[in-house]
Amino acid sequence: MTTTISETSIGEARGLSNKKNPKKRIKRTTWAAIGFASPLIVYLLIFYVAPLIQNISMSFHRFSRRTFVTGDAPFAGLDIYKEVLSSPEFWTTLKQTLIFVIVSIVFQYGLGLALAVFFKQNFRLNGFLRGVFLVPWLIPPMISGTTWQWMMDADSGVFNKFLGMFGMDPVWWLQADHALWAVIIANIWLGIPFNLVILYSGLQNINGDLYEAASLDGASSWQQFWKITFPLLKPVTLITLLLGFVYTLKTVDIIWIMTMGVGTSQTLATWSYAMAFGKGYSSTIKYSEASVVGTVLIVIALIFAFIYLWAQRKEEEDL
Amino acid sequence: MKRRSTWWKTLIALVLTLIMLFPMYWMINISLTKRQSIRSGDLFPKDFTLENYQAAFGTELPYLGTSLIVALCCVILTLVIALPSSYALGMLNLRGRKSLNFALIVAQMIPAVVMALGFYQIYNQLGLLDSIWGLILADSTIAVPFAVMLLSSFMRSLPMSLVEAAKIDGASQWTVFTRIVVPLSRNSIVTASLFSFLWAWSDFMFASTLNSGGGNVRPITMGIYDFIGAQNQEWGPLMATAVLASIPTAVLLIVAQKYVSAGITAGAVKD
Numbered sequence: 046m047t048t049t050i051s052e053t054s055i056g057e058a059r060g061l062s063n064k065k066n067p068k069k070r071i072k073r074t075t076w077a078a079i080g081f082a083s084p085l086i087v088y089l090l091i092f093y094v095a096p097l098i099q100n101i102s103m104s105f106h107r108f109s110r111r112t113f114v115t116g117d118a119p120f121a122g123l124d125i126y127k128e129v130l131s132s133p134e135f136w137t138t139l140k141q142t143l144i145f146v147i148v149s150i151v152f153q154y155g156l157g158l159a160l161a162v163f164f165k166q167n168f169r170l171n172g173f174l175r176g177v178f179l180v181p182w183l184i185p186p187m188i189s190g191t192t193w194q195w196m197m198d199a200d201s202g203v204f205n206k207f208l209g210m211f212g213m214d215p216v217w218w219l220q221a222d223h224a225l226w227a228v229i230i231a232n233i234w235l236g237i238p239f240n241l242v243i244l245y246s247g248l249q250n251i252n253g254d255l256y257e258a259a260s261l262d263g264a265s266s267w268q269q270f271w272k273i274t275f276p277l278l279k280p281v282t283l284i285t286l287l288l289g290f291v292y293t294l295k296t297v298d299i300i301w302i303m304t305m306g307v308g309t310s311q312t313l314a315t316w317s318y319a320m321a322f323g324k325g326y327s328s329t330i331k332y333s334e335a336s337v338v339g340t341v342l343i344v345i346a347l348i349f350a351f352i353y354l355w356a357q358r359k360e361e362e363d364l
Numbered sequence: 365m366k367r368r369s370t371w372w373k374t375l376i377a378l379v380l381t382l383i384m385l386f387p388m389y390w391m392i393n394i395s396l397t398k399r400q401s402i403r404s405g406d407l408f409p410k411d412f413t414l415e416n417y418q419a420a421f422g423t424e425l426p427y428l429g430t431s432l433i434v435a436l437c438c439v440i441l442t443l444v445i446a447l448p449s450s451y452a453l454g455m456l457n458l459r460g461r462k463s464l465n466f467a468l469i470v471a472q473m474i475p476a477v478v479m480a481l482g483f484y485q486i487y488n489q490l491g492l493l494d495s496i497w498g499l500i501l502a503d504s505t506i507a508v509p510f511a512v513m514l515l516s517s518f519m520r521s522l523p524m525s526l527v528e529a530a531k532i533d534g535a536s537q538w539t540v541f542t543r544i545v546v547p548l549s550r551n552s553i554v555t556a557s558l559f560s561f562l563w564a565w566s567d568f569m570f571a572s573t574l575n576s577g578g579g580n581v582r583p584i585t586m587g588i589y590d591f592i593g594a595q596n597q598e599w600g601p602l603m604a605t606a607v608l609a610s611i612p613t614a615v616l617l618i619v620a621q622k623y624v625s626a627g628i629t630a631g632a633v634k635d
Contacts (some may be wrong), residue, residue: 077537078456082464085449085512092505093471096482103485113488160380168370174377176621178384183613183624185566187585188606191592192391195599201403203390237384239628246629295475298568302592318477321484322573332481339478346473353469 097343104336113332121333129337134316141225142294142312145232150289152233154282157240162270164241165248175245182238190302193231194219197303219303224310228300235299240285247281248274280360287356291349295342313338388610395603402599416600417608424605427587430496431565431609434583437500438507438564439557445504446511446556447549451541453512454519455527468509476569479505484573494578502570507560514630518552519545555627558620565612584609 103118104125112118129135164175181189196203197218205215218227251274259269297314300306305324306315318324321335382389393409394402401411452458453465483502484493492498522545530540546553568585575582588609591602617624 075456075459078452078458081448081452081456081537081541082458083449084445085452085464085508088445088508089467089471092501092508093467093474093479095486096479097474099482099485100478103481113485116489163373163380164377166370166373168373168377170374170377174381176617176625177381179617179621179624180385180388180613183562183617184388184610185568185585185613187566187568187588188391188610189387191588191602191606192387194592195394195603196387196390201405203405206405234384234387242625242628246625291473295473295477297475297477301568302589314475314477317475317481318569321477321481324572332485335481339475339481342475343478346475347470350466350470350473353473354466 100336100339100343103332104340106333108332110330113330118333125333125337129334135338138311138313138316141309142314145225145229145296145300145310145312146290146293148229149232149236149293150286153236153240153289154244154286156233157237157285158244158278160237160241161244161248162274164245175241178241179238181235186235186296186298187302189235190231190299193227193234193299194303197227219307221308224304224308228303228310231299231303232293232296236289236293240289243285244278244281247278251277280356283356284353284360287349287353291346291353294345313342317342391603391606391610394599395607397600399598399600413600416604419598419601420604420608423601424584424587424608427582427584428608430581431583431585434496434500434503435561435564435612438503439560441500441504442507442511442560443553443557445508446515447546447553448541450512450515450519450549451545454516455522455524455545456537465513468513471505471509472513476506480569480573483570487574492574494575494581496575496578496581499570499575499578499583500564502574503564503567504560506563506567507556510559511556514556514627515549515552517630518549522548551623551626554620555623555630558616558623559627562613562616565609 105121105123106112106118107121107125108118160178164171197205199205199215199217199219202218204218208214208216217223255273255277256269259273264272294312295314296312297318300310300312300315301318301324304310306312306319311319317335317338320331320338323330393407395416396409396412396414397406398411398413398415453461458464479502483498487493487498492501526544526548527540530544535543565583566585567583568589571583571586572589575586578586584605588602588605591598591605
C-alpha cells in the first residue's frame with residue numbers, strides 16, 4: 046500500500062470502524078519510515094551538505110592562510126570566479142581534463158567490450174580468469190600508481206627497456222608533454238575491469254535465441270556483433286560511459302602519485318587539490334581558487350547526475 | 365550443437381590476463397630484488413632477497429594496523445547508517461524517496477577533492493584534523509550512498525507479504541527489520557561491507573589532507589606516500605609495502621569474488 050493511496054482513503058473511511066485499523070497502521074508506518082531514514086538524512090546533512098556549502102562559500106570569499114584561521118575572509122562575490130575563468134591556465138587544464146577523460150573512457154569501453162565479448166564464450170578457467178581481471182580495479186590506485194610510476198621511469202623503467210629492444214629512444218613518460226599520455230595509459234588499465242564486468246552482465250541479458258536465429262540465417266559473428274550485440278547494449282553502454290565520465294573526471298590519486306599533476310597531466314581535480322592543500326608545484330595555498338574549480342566540478346557532477354537519471358528512466362521504459 | 369575444442373581460447377585468455385596483471389607482477393618482482401639490482405630490470409628476481417619485506421614489516425606495521433581499524437570502523441558506520449535507511453527507502457515507502465535517491469546519485473558524483481576541502485575547513489574548526497575518528501567519518505562518505513542504493517534496491521525486491529505476515533503476528537517495525545529484513549539481506553550486506561572496506565583501505569584523498577600530520581596513526585596509503593616523497597626513493601621496501609597493502613584486496617577477491625561482481629553490476633558503483 047502506498048502513502049498516496051492511504052491519504053485519500055483515510056477521509057473516505059472516517060467513521061467506519063473496521064477501516065480504522067489500517068489507517069492507524071499506515072500512519073505509524075510513515076512515522077517509522079522517517080525514523081528509520083533519519084540517520085541517513087542527518088548524515089547527508091552533516092557530511093555532504095555542510096562540506097559542499099563550505100566549499101561554495103569559500104569560493105565567494107577571499108581566503109588567505111591567515112583568514113583561513115581567523116575566519117574573517119572578505120566577501121569577494123564573483124571576483125574569484127572571474128579571475129579563475131579568465132586565466133589561461135583554467136582553459137589549458139580544462140582541455141587536458143577533457144582529453145584525459147574522453148580518451149580514457151573510449152579505450153576503457155572499447156577494450157572492456159572486446160574482452161566481455163571474448164569472455165562470453167565458453168572455455169575452461171573462464172570464471173576464474175574473469176575474477177583475476179578485477180585485480181587492477183580493486184588494488185588501491187595509489188599502489189598501482191606507484192608501480193606504473195616505476196615502470197615508466199625514464200632510466201630503468203620496463204617501458205623504456207621494452208622500447209629499447211626495438212631501437213627506440215627512451216621516453217620521458219612522466220614529464221612535460223608525455224605526462225598526460227602516461228596517466229591516460231595507466232587510467233585505461235585501471236578502468237578496464239569495471240567496463241568488462243558491467244558489459245559482460247549486459248551481454249548476458251541479451252536473449253541467446255537471437256544469435257541462434259541470426260547464425261541460421263547465415264550472419265557472420267562480425268555481423269552478429271554489429272546487428273545484435275551492439276544495438277542491444279546501447280542502454281548499458283550509455284550508463285557505463287556516463288559513470289565512466291564522472292568517475293574519471295574526479296580522479297586525483299593515480300595522477301597525483303604518478304606525476305603530481307606536472308606538465309600536461311594537470312586536470313581540474315588535481316589542480317584544485319594542489320591549490321587547496323599547497324601540494325606539489327603549488328607551494329602557496331589558494332583555498333578560494335581551489336573552491337572555484339571545485340564548484341565547477343560540482344556543477345558538472347550535477348549535470349551528469351541529471352543525465353544519468355534520465356538515462357536510467359529511459360532504460361526502464363525500454364524494458 | 366557440436367563441441368569444439370576450446371583450449372586455444374583459454375590460452376588467449378591466459379595471455380590477456382597476464383598482460384593485465386603485469387604491473388602487479390612487476391611490483392612483486394621488484395619487492396623481491398636486492399637494492400643494487402633493481403635498476404637492471406630483470407624479468408624475475410634474479411638477485412633474490414627478503415630484506416625489503418623485513419624493512420617494510422619493521423616500519424609499516426603501525427600504518428597497516430591503522431588502515432585495518434579505519435576500514436573496519438568504516439564498514440560498521442556505513443552499515444549502521446545504510447541499513448535502517450534502506451529499510452525505509454526500500455520497504456516503508458518513505459515520502460520524498462525519489463528526491464533522496466537523487467541526492468544519493470549526486471552524492472556519489474561529487475569529487476572527493478571538493479569534499480576534502482570542505483571537511484578540511486570544518487575539521488580545522490572542530491579540531492578533528494589528524495585524528496583517526498575524523499578520518500573514519502570522512503572515509504565513510506565514499507561508501508554510504510553506494511550502500512544505501514544497493515541495499516534499498518535489494519529490499520525493494522523482497523516480498524511485502526513477509527512483513528505483513530509478521531505484523532499480523534504482532535511484530536513491531538523494529539522486530540521486522542532486525543529479525544526478517546536484515547537476515548534476508550545478507551548477500552547485499554556482504555557486498556556493501558566489502559566495498560566500504562576496500563574504499564576506506566584505498567583512500568588517498570582524505571588521508572593525505574585530513575590526516576597528513578597524524579604520525580603513526582595514519583593509514584598505509586600515507587606510509588607509501590612517505591616513501592614517494594622521500595628524497596631518495598627506496599623502491600625495494602616501497603614495493604614490498606605495496607604488496608603488503610594489496611593483501612586485503614587479494615584475500616577479499618579470492619573469498620568473495622561473486623560479491624564483488626554483484627556490487628559492480630548493481631549499476632551504481634563508483635570508481
